[in-house]
Amino acid sequence: xxYTIDSLHQAYDEKQVSVSEVVxxxxxxxxQLNPTLNAYLTVDEEAIAEQVSKLPKYxxxxxxxxxxxxxxxxxxxxxGMHTTAASNVLKDFVPQYDATVIRKLREAGxxxxxKTNMDAWAHGSSTETSDFGPTKNPxxxxxMPGGSSGGAAVSVAADLCVAAVGTETAGSIRQxxxxxxxxxxxxxxxxxxxxxxxxxxxxxxxPGPITKTVADARSILRVIAGHDPLxxxxxxxxxxxxxxxxxxxxxxWSSTYLDGVSPDxxxxxxxxxxxxxQKGHHxxxxxxxxxxxxxxxxxxIQRAExxxxxxxxxxxxxxxxxxxxGSEAKKRIMLGTFVLSVGYFDAYYLKAQKVRTLIINDFKRxxxxxxxxxxxxxxxxxxxxxxxxxYPFFGEIMDVLVEPSSIAGLPGISxxxxxxxxxxxxxxxxxxPWKEEQRLLRLTAEFNPEVEQxx
Amino acid sequence: MATKNVKKDFSKHDIDYLVELSKLTVTESxxxxxxxxxxxxxxxxxxxxxxxxxxxxxxxxxxxxxxxFQTADMPHTQLTQKEALSGAPKTDGTHFITTGNTFTS
Numbered sequence: 001x002x003y004t005i006d007s008l009h010q011a012y013d014e015k016q017v018s019v020s021e022v023v024x025x026x027x028x029x030x031x032q033l034n035p036t037l038n039a040y041l042t043v044d045e046e047a048i049a050e051q052v053s054k055l056p057k058y059x060x061x062x063x064x065x066x067x068x069x070x071x072x073x074x075x076x077x078x079x080g081m082h083t084t085a086a087s088n089v090l091k092d093f094v095p096q097y098d099a100t101v102i103r104k105l106r107e108a109g110x111x112x113x114x115k116t117n118m119d120a121w122a123h124g125s126s127t128e129t130s131d132f133g134p135t136k137n138p139x140x141x142x143x144m145p146g147g148s149s150g151g152a153a154v155s156v157a158a159d160l161c162v163a164a165v166g167t168e169t170a171g172s173i174r175q176x177x178x179x180x181x182x183x184x185x186x187x188x189x190x191x192x193x194x195x196x197x198x199x200x201x202x203x204x205x206x207p208g209p210i211t212k213t214v215a216d217a218r219s220i221l222r223v224i225a226g227h228d229p230l231x232x233x234x235x236x237x238x239x240x241x242x243x244x245x246x247x248x249x250x251x252x253w254s255s256t257y258l259d260g261v262s263p264d265x266x267x268x269x270x271x272x273x274x275x276x277x278q279k280g281h282h283x284x285x286x287x288x289x290x291x292x293x294x295x296x297x298x299x300x301i302q303r304a305e306x307x308x309x310x311x312x313x314x315x316x317x318x319x320x321x322x323x324x325x326g327s328e329a330k331k332r333i334m335l336g337t338f339v340l341s342v343g344y345f346d347a348y349y350l351k352a353q354k355v356r357t358l359i360i361n362d363f364k365r366x367x368x369x370x371x372x373x374x375x376x377x378x379x380x381x382x383x384x385x386x387x388x389x390x391y392p393f394f395g396e397i398m399d400v401l402v403e404p405s406s407i408a409g410l411p412g413i414s415x416x417x418x419x420x421x422x423x424x425x426x427x428x429x430x431x432x433p434w435k436e437e438q439r440l441l442r443l444t445a446e447f448n449p450e451v452e453q454x455x
Numbered sequence: 456m457a458t459k460n461v462k463k464d465f466s467k468h469d470i471d472y473l474v475e476l477s478k479l480t481v482t483e484s485x486x487x488x489x490x491x492x493x494x495x496x497x498x499x500x501x502x503x504x505x506x507x508x509x510x511x512x513x514x515x516x517x518x519x520x521x522x523x524f525q526t527a528d529m530p531h532t533q534l535t536q537k538e539a540l541s542g543a544p545k546t547d548g549t550h551f552i553t554t555g556n557t558f559t560s
């Protein structure tokens with residue numbers, strides 16, 4: 001099977017298959033593999049049938065995602081379909097409205113197959129903190145998929161959908177994409193509306209696509225990007241239709257992003273840098289602040305915003321009582337409450353927002369001399385299940401290389417570049433200046449990254 | 456000017472207070488783990504103190520948008536009373552029923 005948006009539309013063009021056939025082959029595959037992988041939390045066959053029956057006449061130009069089966073991370077509100085954020089607090093929650101991203105996907109003709117597993121409330125980088133059990137990495141089911149969009153990345157890697165939408169606050173799209181060998185694009189903060197996405201850290205939350213090809217990431221971004229009056233931080237700028245025409249550009253790299261990176265990943269990085277040079281790009285070493293520094297900044301900002309965002313779950317208007325919060329959410333809420341409290345606000349929250357300015361200035365300075373930055377996405381390839389519980393902030397350690405760009409609101413893309421000695425995918429990331437998603441997509445397309453179908 | 460207090464670790468008393476402020480519940484064994492893990496987190500977070508930010512303004516929002524107000528043409532969907540109450544565990548048909556505020560200290 002292994003459809004991409006383009007190959008599926010070609011099959012529709014040539015009338016090789018019907019949308020019902022495609023959808024039912026996916027639901028069958030999910031029924032067969034999901035008990036092992038636990039990528040989906042909800043697959044609503046009735047809702048799928050209804051979407052298929054309501055599709056307009058086939059027109060891939062007017063409806064760029066017509067008949068494309070898509071998986072949705074379970075923190076997007078979907079009208080009439082369970083939305084749990086993988087937490088027992090929202091176990092029985094059924095939203096009364098669609099998130100803007102969901103509305104746009106539906107309007108573009110996409111078929112929402114179901115809702116994918118994640119770290120509860122998107123707190124983590126393992127998908128092990130889900131209240132509904134961990135998701136397994138299809139490359140090796142004894143390993144984690146990464147997270148928090150772990151179910152989304154696995155749904156793409158194991159071909160349980162054509163493409164997925166996830167969300168990233170600091171790493172939650174790029175890191176699982178890297179560990180599962182697929183493509184993950186985190187757009188510029190504000191490029192894609194957060195309306196109807198269960199909020200984690202509102203100042204960095206960024207919805208985005210996880211896909212098998214760069215072309216698919218571009219197609220989905222085109223559909224979901226754009227100004228939304230319902231999100232006050234939504235960018236008014238339109239997404240550029242195509243990238244700039246300059247064929248070769250300057251790509252920077254910083255040795256600070258290689259500290260503590262495993263030898264296999266480091267080797268992959270060097271190979272990628274050479275490949276960029278062979279394609280005619282100019283490579284330039286730059287000096288970026290140590291990403292280690294961002295762990296403290298991100299921890300403070302994220303916990304503070306979490307404590308405020310999760311205060312709304314009172315178990316009165318909807319959802320279950322707060323006593324059902326898992327341990328990870330409790331820790332985050334408590335530390336957030338602390339850093340925002342009288343007497344400590346200046347030393348923690350305000351201080352973190354000031355260091356954030358320094359991180360932004362560091363990138364601004366770098367982007368005066370380079371057009372894009374290459375770095376590994378994660379310090380290691382996929383780790384064994386159970387590892388995440390050993391660290392008080394596992395997520396921050398695994399996301400160290402994506403945190404600075406997330407804190408700064410920059411766009412970034414992770415793509416697979418090969419395998420390590422354990423036959424696990426290695427991911428690299430490219431960063432570009434604010435609003436330059438098209439540059440990232442064009443540059444990544446030069447590699448024509450191959451997403452291998454597993455299982 | 457506000458004082459810049461840096462905390463070294465959390466005591467059981469601190470954690471009890473944060474639990475109450477956050478309206479959470481923790482078991483005794485959970486509390487011990489949380490106290491030790493949050494103290495470790497605090498240690499990592501305190502590394503920020505070494506960075507000189509005396510000449511730096513904070514950034515709360517990264518894309519520069521300011522004062523975004525609701526406009527007249529903003530899409531507006533209103534939930535019906537039935538829809539608004541549909542997820543509530545306890546209602547009288549027209550209102551949510553709360554358990555009241557139990558903040559004690």
